Each structure stands twice: as C-alpha cells, then as structure tokens.
Amino acid sequence: MHIAGRITPADVPRLCEELRRLLRDDGPGDGPPCDVYCDVGGxxxxxxxxxxxxxxxHLTARRHxxxxxxMDPGPELLALLNLVGLPGLADAA
Known part of the structure; x- marks a missing residue:
C-alpha cells in the first residue's frame, strides 16, 4: 500500500476500504497473520x-x-505519533 500527498479526513474511508480490499484479496484468510507494508515516504x-x-x-488491519x-516514515511523522501517544503505529518495516 502506498500513501502520498496530503491526507484529509475525507480520504480516510477510501484508504480503509482500499486496505480491506487488499486484505480480502491477498490477506491471510485462515492462515497466519500477515504484515501490510504501507509506504508513507511520499x-x-x-x-x-x-x-x-x-x-x-492500523485498526482495519488488526480486524483482519x-x-x-x-515504510519510510519521516521524522515529522514519527514525532507527531509520539506526541499524540501512538508511537506503536510507527512500527517501521
């Protein structure tokens, strides 16, 4: 999965649906959990x-x-995730 540009609140449902579709088509099914790599460098x-x-x-992936x-989280993103108390979301690949 690749996320680039500027994200707005209106983009969130579309991104979650894209991830659900990806997990449904390529996901683990009944197999072991898989990692979904999300390139945020752009x-x-x-x-x-x-x-x-x-x-x-993150929640959508966990539900599946x-x-x-x-992948490629910049220092600004890492700092913001730390600031809001979500450093676990920065589990970089």
Whole structure:
C-alpha cells in the first residue's frame, strides 16, 4: 500500500476500504497473520488527519488479523505519533 500527498479526513474511508480490499484479496484468510507494508515516504504534509488515517488503517488491519507496518516514515511523522501517544503505529518495516 502506498500513501502520498496530503491526507484529509475525507480520504480516510477510501484508504480503509482500499486496505480491506487488499486484505480480502491477498490477506491471510485462515492462515497466519500477515504484515501490510504501507509506504508513507511520499506524504507531503503530516498532520492530525494523517495520524487519524494511520490509526484507522492500523485498526482495519488488526480486524483482519494483520499488522500495519510503515515504510519510510519521516521524522515529522514519527514525532507527531509520539506526541499524540501512538508511537506503536510507527512500527517501521
């Protein structure tokens, strides 16, 4: 999965549906949990909408027995996740 540009609150449902579709098509099914790699290196702006989107994507992955792993999280994203008390979302690949 690749997220780039600027995330707005309106993007969150679409991103979660994209992840659900990915997990349904390529997910573990009855097998062991899989890691979903999410490339966030192309984010143009990091804000609370970004954190909300990543938190919801994390929950979506967990509901499907998978784990969201961030690829290329920048220092601004890592600092914001720490600031809001969600450093576990920055489980980088």
């Amino acid at each position: 984010l143009a702006q990091v804000n609370l909408a970004t954190v909300d989107a990543l938190a919801r994507l 027995g998978s784990r969201l792993r961030l």
